[in-house]
Amino acid sequence: xxxxxxxxxxxxxxxxxxxxxxxxxxxxxxxxxxxxxxxxxxxxxxxxxxxxxxxxxxxxxxxxxxxxxxxxxxxxxxxxxxxxxxxxxxxxxxxxxxxxxxxxxxxxxxxxxxxxxxxxxxxxxxxxxxxxxxxxxxxxxxxxxxxxxxxxxxxxxxxxxxxxxxxxxxxxxxxxxxxxxxxxxxxxxxxxxxxxxxxxxxxxxxxxxxxxxxxxxxxxxxxxxxxxxxxxxxxxxxxxxxxxxxxxxxxxxxxxxxxxxxxxxxxxxxxxxxxxxxxxxxxxxx
Amino acid sequence: xxxxxxxxxxxxxxxxxxxxxxxxxxxxxxxxxxxxxxxxxxxxxxxxxxxxxxxxxxxxxxxxxxxxxxxxxxxxxxxxxxxxxxxxxx
Ligand SMILES: Cc1ncc(C[n+]2csc(CCOP(=O)(O)OP(=O)(O)O)c2C)c(N)n1
Ligand code: SF4
Ligand code: SF4
Numbered sequence: 001x002x003x004x005x006x007x008x009x010x011x012x013x014x015x016x017x018x019x020x021x022x023x024x025x026x027x028x029x030x031x032x033x034x035x036x037x038x039x040x041x042x043x044x045x046x047x048x049x050x051x052x053x054x055x056x057x058x059x060x061x062x063x064x065x066x067x068x069x070x071x072x073x074x075x076x077x078x079x080x081x082x083x084x085x086x087x088x089x090x091x092x093x094x095x096x097x098x099x100x101x102x103x104x105x106x107x108x109x110x111x112x113x114x115x116x117x118x119x120x121x122x123x124x125x126x127x128x129x130x131x132x133x134x135x136x137x138x139x140x141x142x143x144x145x146x147x148x149x150x151x152x153x154x155x156x157x158x159x160x161x162x163x164x165x166x167x168x169x170x171x172x173x174x175x176x177x178x179x180x181x182x183x184x185x186x187x188x189x190x191x192x193x194x195x196x197x198x199x200x201x202x203x204x205x206x207x208x209x210x211x212x213x214x215x216x217x218x219x220x221x222x223x224x225x226x227x228x229x230x231x232x233x234x235x236x237x238x239x240x241x242x243x244x245x246x247x248x249x250x251x252x253x254x255x256x257x258x259x260x261x262x263x264x265x266x267x268x269x270x271x272x273x274x275x276x277x278x279x280x281x282x283x284x285x286x
Numbered sequence: 287x288x289x290x291x292x293x294x295x296x297x298x299x300x301x302x303x304x305x306x307x308x309x310x311x312x313x314x315x316x317x318x319x320x321x322x323x324x325x326x327x328x329x330x331x332x333x334x335x336x337x338x339x340x341x342x343x344x345x346x347x348x349x350x351x352x353x354x355x356x357x358x359x360x361x362x363x364x365x366x367x368x369x370x371x372x373x374x375x376x
Contacts, residue, residue, distance in 0.1 A: 005346075013302055014345060020306030024344030032341075174312075176341040215311040218342075 004028075004035040009061045017052060020214025022173035022199025026120050027056045029176055029197070030089070033183040044087045047076040049101060052127045052201075053093035053120035070101030073108045076115050084257040087187065088114070094121040094135040098154050102134070109163035112191040113256040118183065119156060119194065122201035130204030141208045157248045160194040167193035168249040172221040173200060175245055182247060191255045198225075198243075293353040294335045296327035299368035303347035309339035318348075324370075 008031065017023050034044065044062040048054035050069035057064035067075045072090045080088045097105050097119045108115060124142055125131040132142035132149045135156065139148045160168045167189035169182035179197055186193035200206060200217035211217050228246035231239060296317075305323040318339060319328045325348055327333070337350045 008346070014304070014347075017344065019304035020308060021344055024346065025342055028341065028343070028346060173342070173344075176338070180341075214306050214308055214344075218308065218312070 004031045007031045018203045020202045025173040026197040029180040046089045047072045048091045049096040051093035051096045056091045073104040090117040095125045095133040098134045106163040109165040111256040116186045116193045119196045120199045122199045124205040126201045156196045161249045165194045166191035170196040172198040174218040174221040294333040297349040299347045301368045302345045
């Protein structure tokens with residue numbers, strides 16, 4: 001931790017999260033991954049939207065942007081396009097990323113823009129006191145689902161892969177070493193990378209659903225998470241009621257800002273080489 | 287291979303600890319306890335240095351250091367007083 005402390009705005013700590021909230025554990029894992037990769041802190045930008053989870057960048061000593069609800073990826077896309085040399089990281093919640101920000105999420109994935117997105121999934125809207133989110137499991141309680149959520153929830157991993165993300169992983173705030181390892185690999189992937197970190201919200205998710213305190217919620221993760229490598233040799237009935245953690249997808253593809261600047265270079269060369277005469281229609285649009 | 291047993295010390299930022307009990311509950315050697323709502327290393331000699339408390343603590347409030355190691359140069363938790371002043375409890 002000592003070598004990671006330099007990446008924190010220490011005078012902002014202790015943070016505002018509730019006792020036992022998993023968001024701090026995920027933030028710690030990100031910082032350790034960054035420290036391990038020895039990233040230059042002046043070359044890292046961390047962007048977030050709105051939510052308890054989105055408070056994370058405020059504690060980190062990088063260039064940080066706390067934007068509007070659901071729009072972290074839109075801001076991050078702008079940053080990455082104008083400064084492709086920067087490492088852009090988005091820290092977001094399940095509500096921020098998949099409800100109000102769902103459209104930005106799928107399009108960032110489709111473009112395969114080089115942004116590492118860490119989704120802190122506590123299956124609920126923590127900040128606004130426990131409304132259900134698109135990632136609240138069916139049957140669970142929230143302040144807006146007092147009789148149990150009737151909707152099906154997203155599988156964020158599958159959503160990200162289907163939309164075009166090139167690196168996708170999932171871990172929990174219990175499986176901290178797996179989490180740090182996935183974040184490291186996600187940071188190294190040149191393209192849109194998603195790490196879903198399941199975290200506990202003892203205050204709303206825990207209380208509303210009588211899941212116990214933070215320790216019991218971590219026990220819950222421990223009992224239900226199966227590493228994807230172990231799952232490969234397990235029968236479907238053994239996997240009933242479990243969820244997968246580990247590296248879910250890793251297939252590099254051409255990256256958006258690189259493709260964009262290659263296109264711009266090509267157009268620039270064509271204009272520079274232009275000697276007069278009749279231009280091609282596509283160049284006459286001015 | 288050296289057979290000498292490694293010893294570890296616990297650097298605790300008391301002011302940041304929220305007493306959530308996560309580190310205490312998952313320590314494989316029951317080294318930690320809560321004392322007045324804050325973490326306390328009751329059996330530091332039993333520590334195997336797995337660092338799971340440090341990695342899981344949501345509040346960056348506990349850190350494991352190998353005794354006698356030259357790691358951590360510069361500004362560091364052990365050089366800052368994070369203890370809660372006794373008068374704060376009055
Ligand atoms: C445009 C807009 N709509 C709604 C809100 C209210 N709001 C603030 S945070 C939040 C949900 C946050 O949930 P999530 O992203 O899961 O983060 P968590 O607090 O659970 O970490 C909502 C709906 C807002 N701030 N702005
Ligand atoms: S309300 Fe939930 S998500 Fe928000 S800080 Fe508290 S425990 Fe964390
Ligand atoms: S995990 Fe951290 S905040 Fe929780 S009791 Fe231990 S040191 Fe304190």
